[in-house]
Amino acid sequence: MKRVVITGAGTVNALGLTVPDTIAALAEGRCAIGPLDLPGAGRLSVRIGAAVTGFDPAPHLSPRQISLCDRFAQFALVAAAEAVQAAGPGALGPGAGVILGTAGGGLASSEAAYHAVFAEGAARVHPFTVPRLMASAATSHLTMAFGLKGPAFTVSTACAASNHAIGLAFQTIRAGAAPAMLAGGSEAMLTFGGIKAWEGLRVLSETGCRPFCASRDGMVMGEGAAVFVLEERDRALARGAPILAEIAGFGMTADAGDIVAPDPEGAAAAMRAALGDAGLAPSEIGYINAHGTGTPLNDRSECAAIRAVFGTDAGRVPVSSTKSLHGHLIGAAGAVELLAVLLALGQGVIAPTAGVRSLDPDCALDVVCGQARRAQVGAALSNAFAFGGLNAVLALRAA
Amino acid sequence: MTIEAEVIAILARQSGVAPAAIGPETGIDALGLDSLGLVETIFALEERFGISIPFAPAAEGRERDFDLSTVAGIVAGVAALRARPAAA
Structure with a gap:
């Protein structure tokens, strides 16, 4: 391939x-x-x-x-x-x-x-x-x-x-x-x-x-x-083109559950599918660009999914939601958020989640808050979980 | 502004041809309008003059009572439709 x-x-x-x-x-x-x-x-x-x-x-x-x-x-x-x-x-x-x-x-x-x-x-x-x-x-x-x-x-x-x-x-x-x-x-x-x-x-x-x-x-x-x-x-x-990153894998699943409420199992299955497709172990992931909409339900469900996939590693993977900066672009969300993934992979800068006052205990992951963090990121996931339970996760590697 | 001046202004805007270069005898074909340009021109004429122009490209060949081939034809057609009470 x-x-x-x-x-x-x-x-x-x-x-x-x-x-x-x-x-x-x-x-x-x-x-x-x-x-x-x-x-x-x-x-x-x-x-x-x-x-x-x-x-x-x-x-x-x-x-x-x-x-x-x-x-x-x-x-x-x-x-x-x-x-x-x-x-x-x-x-x-x-x-x-x-x-x-x-x-x-x-x-x-x-x-x-x-x-x-x-x-x-x-x-x-x-x-x-x-x-x-x-x-x-x-x-x-x-x-x-x-x-x-x-x-x-x-x-x-x-x-x-x-x-x-x-x-x-x-x-x-x-x-x-x-x-x-x-x-x-x-x-x-x-x-x-x-x-x-x-x-x-x-x-x-x-x-x-x-x-x-x-x-x-x-x-x-x-x-x-x-x-x-x-x-x-x-x-x-x-042709000597500039290479910004490699798309290593893609996972998509459906919750088959509810027209608006998310199901952590569907989200977790999509992340696992992307990792498997890319041949990446969870321990190799250095950044997750979360779907992170800021609704009570999505964020709780997404964090549960990350814990399910990453297990004991869940607490050490930096996570951020840049929707706090550029808003939710709905059908363009994953595309604009891929720019944050390229920033992390290419320049070692993880864009922050803005506006967080204190983390919800249900979302107690390594959420990058307030200001950007420097980190060596070799591979990343970018999550998108749609209403109606349609999940799509990209896995990327640094060039 | 006369009907003719307004028709010319609309055609000029659609075609990119200078208004001064468009006269009563100018043929629509000479302005280089494609089918979309023609449809948008008809819409602009309808909006400007509050009329409804009978035109259906899909019904090509059918008898039309609106002459779209020249500026003078369009001006005459617009004047005739304006003189008529609005269709239901």
Whole structure:
């Protein structure tokens, strides 16, 4: 089987509009969560989020691309351009493909169209409403922008979507079905209706995102995208590409339990599957980027799963949730969080969990809190556990 | 602003051709609009003038009472639709 490496990264998120800015913010432990400024915010009970500010697609996209693309697809295009540039010439090619994750797709476009016809009594909606809202739009635009004619599709598995996307792209290259892939996720759910929907579920915090903290009271929504160039290792070495990390394994499982409540057994099974796929022992893992949403239920369940998998080693593996910094990017969460994994593997810096006042005794692991920690990390796990019990865990090794 | 000036402004924005280079006899084909550009142009005309333009690319070949081939045709069509009471 072929080995798969990451040779380029790109992002747009609340911490930064590029990878270097995001990496710097992660290393600083800077929190991008703040008051939301959107139409109708006065009618929201949750008014905080990690919004992308200062994003201007105009320098990156053509007027036609901007007109055809919802915000989530614009994020993906801009992030992909940064990744492809970073990977250097020859990274892609006609046999290469794209797999992206998203949960909401072009939600703002759906909302605008519904608002026009339902609330305003408009006779028509914008003619590009369908190509803007379809969940696969970002993937299609990436194929067109970079001439990618290999395997290309979108996966939608709620909060695990981008980990599933990256894992499937990894498997595609490992199996020899494509020499290189763009993979990641994109989400733009910080809309009035998007927040209202999440509000209804009573899982959003009105105070902040404090994963593993005894005082945690919910998740905080973010938005953005991260896209990576995945490449067959020998090919990357032959062209002298920068190698950011190796994707060593992928594990996915389903809880088959509840549509919202997590099951520690499903999460543990996914971590074990990723370790087994990578041929890594738990003792080799030097960092876990947790799903760590900051809801009472997720964090307790995830910590129980980590204890089940790591046993006596559980207390010595550094864990952090960077959702406390960039918010929960839903279908793009695992992709943006992979940047924190690359920071740990490449620069020996573990990005912290912000906002923790005192650890919940149920979450008493080695949680990196407050500020970043220096550590030699040879291998790491990145967790994503979606509503509906769909679990996707990536295992990575340092380059 | 006359209907013609507004039609030209919409076509110029969609095609990227300067408004001064577009006149009544300009053919739509000469502006290089593709099918998406044409659909977006029709939407802009409908929104601007509060009309509904009969146009279905899927029904090509069928008799149309709206001439989209030239600027003058569009202006005449818009004027006729505006003069008509709004369709139910």
